[in-house]
Amino acid sequence: TLLFCVKAQYEFPTGFEFGVATASYQIEGAWNDGGKGENIWDRMTHERPDLIEDGSTGDDACRSYYKTEEDVRLLTDLGVDFYRFSISWSRILPNGHANQINQEGIDYYNELINRLIAAEITPFVTMFHWDLPQPLQEIGGWPNPFVADIFVDYANILYKEFGDRVTNWITFNEPAVVCEQGYSTAGKAPAYTQEGIGGYLCAHTLLIAHGKAYRLYYRDYFEEQRGRVGITLDSWMYMPEDEESQEDQDAAERAFQFFLGWYANPIFSEEGDYPEVMKSRIEAQSQEEGFRSSRLPSFTDEEIEIIKGSADFFGLNHYTSEYCTTVTGTEDLPRPSHSADIDAFCYQSPDWESSGSSWLKVYPEGLRKLLVWIKQRYINPEIMITENGFSDRTGTLADCRRVNYFNSYLEQVLLAIHEDEVNVTRYAAWSLMDNFEWRQGYTERFGIHYVDFDDDDKPRTPKMSAFVFKNIIQTGGIDWDYTPEAFPPCDWDN
Numbered sequence: 001t002l003l004f005c006v007k008a009q010y011e012f013p014t015g016f017e018f019g020v021a022t023a024s025y026q027i028e029g030a031w032n033d034g035g036k037g038e039n040i041w042d043r044m045t046h047e048r049p050d051l052i053e054d055g056s057t058g059d060d061a062c063r064s065y066y067k068t069e070e071d072v073r074l075l076t077d078l079g080v081d082f083y084r085f086s087i088s089w090s091r092i093l094p095n096g097h098a099n100q101i102n103q104e105g106i107d108y109y110n111e112l113i114n115r116l117i118a119a120e121i122t123p124f125v126t127m128f129h130w131d132l133p134q135p136l137q138e139i140g141g142w143p144n145p146f147v148a149d150i151f152v153d154y155a156n157i158l159y160k161e162f163g164d165r166v167t168n169w170i171t172f173n174e175p176a177v178v179c180e181q182g183y184s185t186a187g188k189a190p191a192y193t194q195e196g197i198g199g200y201l202c203a204h205t206l207l208i209a210h211g212k213a214y215r216l217y218y219r220d221y222f223e224e225q226r227g228r229v230g231i232t233l234d235s236w237m238y239m240p241e242d243e244e245s246q247e248d249q250d251a252a253e254r255a256f257q258f259f260l261g262w263y264a265n266p267i268f269s270e271e272g273d274y275p276e277v278m279k280s281r282i283e284a285q286s287q288e289e290g291f292r293s294s295r296l297p298s299f300t301d302e303e304i305e306i307i308k309g310s311a312d313f314f315g316l317n318h319y320t321s322e323y324c325t326t327v328t329g330t331e332d333l334p335r336p337s338h339s340a341d342i343d344a345f346c347y348q349s350p351d352w353e354s355s356g357s358s359w360l361k362v363y364p365e366g367l368r369k370l371l372v373w374i375k376q377r378y379i380n381p382e383i384m385i386t387e388n389g390f391s392d393r394t395g396t397l398a399d400c401r402r403v404n405y406f407n408s409y410l411e412q413v414l415l416a417i418h419e420d421e422v423n424v425t426r427y428a429a430w431s432l433m434d435n436f437e438w439r440q441g442y443t444e445r446f447g448i449h450y451v452d453f454d455d456d457d458k459p460r461t462p463k464m465s466a467f468v469f470k471n472i473i474q475t476g477g478i479d480w481d482y483t484p485e486a487f488p489p490c491d492w493d494n
């Protein structure tokens with residue numbers, strides 16, 4: 001008899017949880033309603049529309065501030081276990097400081113949280129997803145070390161107001177993007193270009209803020225609330241261009257340490273502190289550039305201890321990967337700069353499928369490799385994939401390419417769980433709906449629900465990927481033959 005060896009169809013373990021993710025500035029709108037203060041994205045999009053691809057703002061976005069009932073219904077229809085959303089600091093503390101609490105802001109998030117709990121959906125709350133109150137930027141923003149304690153005061157308010165129902169906290173979303181793109185390369189608000197300096201100062205404050213917010217929770221709230229506090233780091237998979245080349249392996253390792261290790265080493269490694277390669281390279285580069293001391297600030301022993309072990313889970317945002325090799329001479333890299341400090345040339349294979357985003361190429365194996373790297377490098381932390389998704393610019397409802405992306409990346413998660421024994425416990429798709437994609441405005445769509453931004457009511461319509469994601473949640477497995485009703489089957493062979 002002809003034996004059909006069907007590839008073992010792995011399933012997600014019982015208890016594995018699925019969710020979707022959003023962020024306050026990207027979906028809420030109501031930028032100056034309900035007592036909310038101004039934040040750096042309001043300011044930048046109003047003052048520098050030239051920095052946004054379609055000149056748009058998040059003033060209205062998806063109007064989720066007015067649509068909690070409708071949005072929670074979308075979540076219920078999907079059958080998600082959790083919903084990851086972020087709180088707008090400026091909606092809670094309009095001037096950024098805890099001396100003025102905006103009760104309307106508290107009420108809005110209470111309504112959202114209460115609706116989620118009534119729908120048996122676990123709220124996963126990100127405290128900071130890039131929307132820093134403008135008054136705090138006016139005292140320097142994250143490069144100002146005093147902002148750490150101001151953040152801890154904000155975290156304290158959140159624990160106090162919502163901690164009886166919210167037991168899963170994420171302090172920061174993607175600190176590397178906040179700092180490197182916010183204060184060094186102008187990729188994000190407040191769009192400063194202090195290359196090789198601003199990013200490192202931002203990260204230093206942010207890591208201390210994170211560590212202190214974690215310690216505060218365990219000192220004043222854990223006894224009563226029994227929740228967990230983590231952080232979300234974004235990482236690409238960095239691979240040596242030539243597996244056999246020591247030079248390329250070193251280049252990929254430097255990329256990992258300067259992007260992911262920058263934050264993961266202080267928090268998740270045995271030794272804590274910045275990675276050795278960062279400290280030594282930035283010290284040497286700074287000397288060469290004539291600085292009196294290293295551009296990388298150093299932690300005190302006490303700060304190293306506050307930050308080490310300051311996360312109960314490893315939140316991971318992953319979208320894509322790169323090959324790395326050495327830079328042929330760093331003379332053409334800006335000095336000083338994070339990229340010159342890394343001294344690696346990383347690029348994406350032209351063979352990988354493109355998306356609606358210039359930086360997002362499809363390489364599903366990268367996710368499995370990255371999960372294994374994290375497991376081996378850090379103390380096998382519990383990993384929650386807090387974002388993973390695909391963009392297009394067409395807005396098609398029959399989004400087969402997004403379905404392909406989710407199926408392919410989730411297959412890699414199954415392999416990491418079942419074959420590499422990586423401790424992955426959750427997966428959130430980015431995003432519940434099309435939304436304001438930062439400097440790309442509304443030109444890039446990541447949603448599993450389509451949003452018609454030309455309609456004042458911003459109506460949501462489920463795409464094929466919403467139905468496919470619902471099916472994955474219900475069945476606990478990947479089914480390439482599943483075609484939701486009213487959609488034509490996807491042509492997987494071309």
Ligand SMILES: O=S(=O)(O)CCCN1CCN(CCO[C@@H]2O[C@H](CO)[C@@H](O)[C@H](O)[C@H]2O)CC1
Nearest residue numbers: 023173174177187234317359387430437439446
């Ligand atoms: O300098 S530019 O702006 O010309 C191009 C840089 C583009 N960045 C690359 C890193 N990416 C990290 C993922 O960012 C995450 O993924 C989602 C999709 O991007 C975002 O919507 C989420 O808010 C964010 O958490 C954010 C976009």
